[in-house]
Structures are given as C-alpha cells and as structure tokens.
Amino acid sequence: MPDLSRFSINTATLGHQASIHATIEAVAARGFGGIAxxxxxxxxxxxxxxxxxxxxxxxxxxxxxxxxxxPAASREAWRRNVEDxxxxxxxxxxxxxxxxxxxxxxxxDGSKDLPDARAQVAEGIAALLPDAEALGVxxxxxxxxxxxxxxxxxxxxxxxxxxxxxxxDPQTSGFLGLAVDVYHTWWxxxxxxxxxxxxxxxxxxxxxxxxxxxPTTDLLMDRGMPGDGVIDLGRITRQVTxxxxxxxxxxxxxxxxxxxxxxxxxxxxxxxxxxxxxxxxDT
Amino acid sequence: MPDLSRFSINTATLGHQASIHATIEAVAARGFGGIAxxxxxxxxxxxxxxxxxxxxxxxxxxxxxxxxxxPAASREAWRRNVEDxxxxxxxxxxxxxxxxxxxxxxxxDGSKDLPDARAQVAEGIAALLPDAEALGVxxxxxxxxxxxxxxxxxxxxxxxxxxxxxxxDPQTSGFLGLAVDVYHTWWxxxxxxxxxxxxxxxxxxxxxxxxxxxPTTDLLMDRGMPGDGVIDLGRITRQVTxxxxxxxxxxxxxxxxxxxxxxxxxxxxxxxxxxxxxxxxDT
Numbered sequence: 001m002p003d004l005s006r007f008s009i010n011t012a013t014l015g016h017q018a019s020i021h022a023t024i025e026a027v028a029a030r031g032f033g034g035i036a037x038x039x040x041x042x043x044x045x046x047x048x049x050x051x052x053x054x055x056x057x058x059x060x061x062x063x064x065x066x067x068x069x070x071p072a073a074s075r076e077a078w079r080r081n082v083e084d085x086x087x088x089x090x091x092x093x094x095x096x097x098x099x100x101x102x103x104x105x106x107x108x109d110g111s112k113d114l115p116d117a118r119a120q121v122a123e124g125i126a127a128l129l130p131d132a133e134a135l136g137v138x139x140x141x142x143x144x145x146x147x148x149x150x151x152x153x154x155x156x157x158x159x160x161x162x163x164x165x166x167x168x169d170p171q172t173s174g175f176l177g178l179a180v181d182v183y184h185t186w187w188x189x190x191x192x193x194x195x196x197x198x199x200x201x202x203x204x205x206x207x208x209x210x211x212x213x214x215p216t217t218d219l220l221m222d223r224g225m226p227g228d229g230v231i232d233l234g235r236i237t238r239q240v241t242x243x244x245x246x247x248x249x250x251x252x253x254x255x256x257x258x259x260x261x262x263x264x265x266x267x268x269x270x271x272x273x274x275x276x277x278x279x280x281x282d283t
Numbered sequence: 284m285p286d287l288s289r290f291s292i293n294t295a296t297l298g299h300q301a302s303i304h305a306t307i308e309a310v311a312a313r314g315f316g317g318i319a320x321x322x323x324x325x326x327x328x329x330x331x332x333x334x335x336x337x338x339x340x341x342x343x344x345x346x347x348x349x350x351x352x353x354p355a356a357s358r359e360a361w362r363r364n365v366e367d368x369x370x371x372x373x374x375x376x377x378x379x380x381x382x383x384x385x386x387x388x389x390x391x392d393g394s395k396d397l398p399d400a401r402a403q404v405a406e407g408i409a410a411l412l413p414d415a416e417a418l419g420v421x422x423x424x425x426x427x428x429x430x431x432x433x434x435x436x437x438x439x440x441x442x443x444x445x446x447x448x449x450x451x452d453p454q455t456s457g458f459l460g461l462a463v464d465v466y467h468t469w470w471x472x473x474x475x476x477x478x479x480x481x482x483x484x485x486x487x488x489x490x491x492x493x494x495x496x497x498p499t500t501d502l503l504m505d506r507g508m509p510g511d512g513v514i515d516l517g518r519i520t521r522q523v524t525x526x527x528x529x530x531x532x533x534x535x536x537x538x539x540x541x542x543x544x545x546x547x548x549x550x551x552x553x554x555x556x557x558x559x560x561x562x563x564x565d566t
Binding site for chain 2: 107111112114145146150151154156157188212217229231232
C-alpha cells in the first residue's frame with residue numbers, strides 16, 4: 001500500500017453520501033493522513049464525539065469547510081453571516097481543524113458593486129479574527145477562480161488574499177492565511193512567485209489538489225481527479241513541499257461524474273491519484 | 284434614434300449567420316459607428332471590395348478577429364501559426380482595422396507546460412510585430428478570462444499583457460497594445476488601476492463590452508447583453524471614456540441563446556443595450 005499519510009480527503013470529493021462517522025472509518029482504512037469535513041456533515045452531530053472518533057482513527061483535520069458567505073444586501077444580514085461563522089469556528093476548534101476555510105462570498109444579492117463586496121469581506125474577516133485567535137483556529141482565505149467572482153468568492157488571486165492578510169493581520173499572528181487550491185490558481189502567471197511568497201510570509205495554511213479538465217462542461221461540478229486534466233500537479237506539489245509546508249495535501253474534487261460512484265469506489269480512485277503524487281511530497 | 288456612433292458590432296454577436304456584405308448594410312442602417320468582422324467572413328471574399336463597402340457604409344473596423352493560436356507541439360507547427368497570422372494581418376491592413384486581435388492560444392496539444400505556452404506566445408508576437416508595423420496594423424493582445432487558460436489563451440490578465448508589451452515593444456511603437464474585454468477582466472481586483480495604466484502606457488487599442496450572467500451555464504456560449512448580468516458596465520465604460528480612449532466600444536456577445544434569434548432581432552437588442560450605455564461615452 002502506498003504511503004498516503006501526507007494526503008487528506010475533503011469529504012466533498014465523496015459526494016457527501018455517507019455519515020461523517022462512516023467516512024472517517026473509510027478514509028482511515030485507506031491510510032490517508034487526514035480529512036476535511038463540511039459543516040453539513042458536522043452540524044447535526046455531537047461534535048465532541050466526532051472529534052474523538054477522528055483522534056481514535058488517527059486522522060488530522062486539514063481544514064473545516066467552510067464559511068458562510070460574508071457580503072450581504074443589508075448590514076443586519078452581514079452581521080448574521082459573521083455570527084454564523086463564529087458558531088462554525090467553535091466547531092472547528094473542537095475538531096482541532098488546521099484551519100477554517102473562508103470561501104468569502106461574491107456580490108451581495110442584487111448588487112454589481114464588487115469593491116463593496118470586497119470591503120464587506122475584509123470587515124467580516126477582521127471581525128472573525130479575534131475569535132479565531134481565542135479559539136486557536138487559523139482562518140484560511142481561499143482565493144477562488146475568477147469565474148466564481150459573482151456568486152462564490154470575490155477574493156480571486158493569491159496576491160489579493162495576501163494583501164488582505166497584510167492589511168488585517170500585519171503582525172502575522174498565525175491565525176490568518178491562505179488555502180491555496182490548484183484548481184483556482186493554476187492559470188495565474190504569478191503562481192510560482194505567489195506560492196513562494198505565501199510560504200515566506202507564513203500564510204500557507206492549506207493546499208488543495210484536483211485537476212482542470214479540457215473541456216470543462218460545468219463551472220462548478222466538472223473538476224477532475226489529479227492526472228485527468230492539464231494542471232502540472234507534480235511541479236506545483238513539489239514547490240509546495242519544498243517551501244516546508246507541513247500540512248496535508250487535501251484532495252478536493254467537485255464532480256457530478258465522480259459522485260455517481262460509491263464512496264469506496266471514489267476512495268479507490270483517490271488513492272491511486274494521490275499515490276501518483278506521493279513522490280512530490282518527499283522531503 | 285439614439286446616437287450609436289461610438290459603438291461597434293462584433294459580428295460574433297450576430298452568430299455569423301449572414302454574409303459580411305449583408306451584415307455591413309444591417310449594422311450601418313442601425314447607426315453603429317463600426318464593425319469587427321471575423322476571418323471566417325472575410326477570407327472567402329474579395330477583401331478590397333469588402334473594404335470599399337465598409338468605407339461606403341461609413342463604418343470603421345474596430346478590430347479584426349482574430350489570430351490563429353500560437354503555441355504548438357512542434358516548432359514547425361508554431362511557424363505555420365505565425366505565418367497564418369501574417370496572412371491575416373495583410374487582410375487587416377486592407378480593411379483598415381484599428382487592430383488585429385490576438386487571442387493567443389492556450390496549452391500546446393498534449394502539454395501541461397503553461398510557462399512554455401507563454402514563451403511561445405511571446406516569441407510569436409515578437410515575430411509578428413515587424414509585419415504589424417510595416418502594414419500599419421496594431422496588434423491587440425486580448426487577455427482572456429482565466430477559465431480559458433488551457434484551451435484559448437494563456438494571457439489572462441491585463442497586467443500580464445502589459446508586461447508582455449513592455450518586454451516586446453519597450454519603445455511603445457504604437458503597434459502593440461491590448462484589447463480589454465469586460466467579460467474577461469471584470470473580476471480583476473486591479474481592473475481600475477490596470478485600465479488606467481493601459482491608457483497611460485498608450486496601449487489601449489480596443490474595448491469590448493458584454494455581460495457576465497449569473498448563473499453562467501456554459502464556459503463559452505453563455506455571455507450576456509450589457510445590462511443582463513452583474514458587470515458594473517457604466518462605471519467601467521465611464522473610466523475607459525475618461526482615459527481619452529478614442530476607439531469604439533465594441534459589442535461582443537457569444538451566446539447560444541442570442542444566436543437563436545435572427546440578425547435583425549439581435550441588432551435591435553444590441554441597439555437598446557448600447558443606447559443604455561451611451562451616456563457613459565460622452566466626453
């Protein structure tokens with residue numbers, strides 16, 4: 001069996017088909033080093049028991065997915081979004097998650113004002129940062145691909161996320177950084193320089209792998225398993241490893257095609273995909 | 284009738300349904316100031332006659348669409364691509380096009396090497412620049428949305444295109460610049476600064492308008508008419524006008540939905556969309 005201890009399974013990859021407890025067992029049985037659960041799988045559960053199960057299974061939590069979108073059409077709705085994230089942060093702390101993933105949200109309903117959405121995001125993260133620090137859970141801003149700027153995240157490049165970090169956390173507390181996902185960033189002409197800078201700034205909290213398919217038939221649900229697309233994953237994974245990144249390489253694949261398979265079939269495919277990248281995680 | 288003399292119709296908006304001569308008549312009859320034809324409509328025609336027809340109809344050519352993709356799996360294929368573009372440049376000169384639009388191409392067939400594709404693009408543009416200058420037709424690099432990095436264009440931001448221009452044409456000859464399309468660039472956190480810099484550097488050769496729909500159901504064929512999506516077109520058009528941009532605002536909408544209409548129906552809708560932006564083009 002290949003060594004998969006440097007890899008983590010984001011549960012979205014499995015299509016949210018099973019309970020978190022069944023997923024923990026299945027992921028641990030394959031030898032993966034961790035898991036990244038989604039709130040929909042956690043919030044109806046006894047979180048303390050889930051955390052105990054994770055520890056018993058020897059799984060780390062590479063990230064807790066994910067924030068409620070921040071921008072809103074009213075100040076009151078924005079406050080509710082922040083409060084929602086505060087609650088999720090408390091669960092992330094119980095899970096001992098390496099980070100809470102911030103998918104920050106796009107335009108507020110009915111708005112075309114992207115600068116305003118970005119300002120609301122900055123203010124929201126600023127409001128959450130003291131909680132993150134008090135709870136010991138770093139916030140990981142995930143720059144999303146520019147094709148999601150309208151409806152999922154108005155933070156769209158590593159450079160933009162790093163500037164946000166510098167502005168909100170100039171002292172580099174350790175509680176604000178980035179989740180870098182190859183799907184969202186592989187196209188960036190500055191990718192290599194920006195990975196280096198993220199690591200040098202001590203902001204690299206999570207690294208997500210998957211692949212860009214050609215053609216891509218759906219904006220959200222047509223991502224590929226590593227190796228099935230055109231991203232030069234070996235090169236990027238090697239660079240991340242060489243920065244000294246100590247976290248897990250998290251496999252996150254949204255795919256309508258993949259989700260037609262059973263979780264154990266998906267995990268089989270995930271094992272092979274991660275094994276093919278294992279040599280790039282050797283330190 | 285609203286004044287549409289500052290607007291141009293990219294013939295892709297009309298779905299390439301009619302001959303170039305019929306399109307010239309229809310576009311001129313609506314009062315548009317110009318047109319941007321595609322090679323598929325020109326290369327089977329007597330180009331001198333098309334140019335005469337354009338002059339007779341009082342239409343400017345805001346751009347000639349578009350380059351053959353440059354990156355290739357072999358040096359020989361790359362040379363053919365460059366040569367193909369040289370031929371198109373000669374037609375652009377006959378048409379007195381304001382620019383020849385460079386959609387530069389993505390990864391070479393079978394390749395995952397984005398830096399190599401970008402190097403091939405730079406070398407290809409360098410090879411074409413002397414022809415452009417000799418023929419009097421500026422080359423307009425069009426940064427395409429990052430979602431096209433794999434298969435259409437590996438130049439994906441205004442910043443990247445400007446750096447390419449500086450490297451290849453440090454003396455600012457007037458024959459290398461950008462086509463800025465709101466669809467491809469609206470998400471860019473640096474958009475406003477980059478439009479300003481493009482204009483200040485004398486690199487703004489073309490400006491394309493359309494809209495980003497939410498949801499977007501297809502990566503290529505689901506663009507919107509101005510006003511139907513979430514792009515803050517008034518603000519961006521105002522900024523472009525205020526830079527002193529003297530060219531036409533070119534309407535380019537790829538849309539499977541739109542193309543189900545007849546050209547005259549599309550032109551009716553285009554007239555209304557452009558009229559709604561006319562106040563932002565007042566100098």
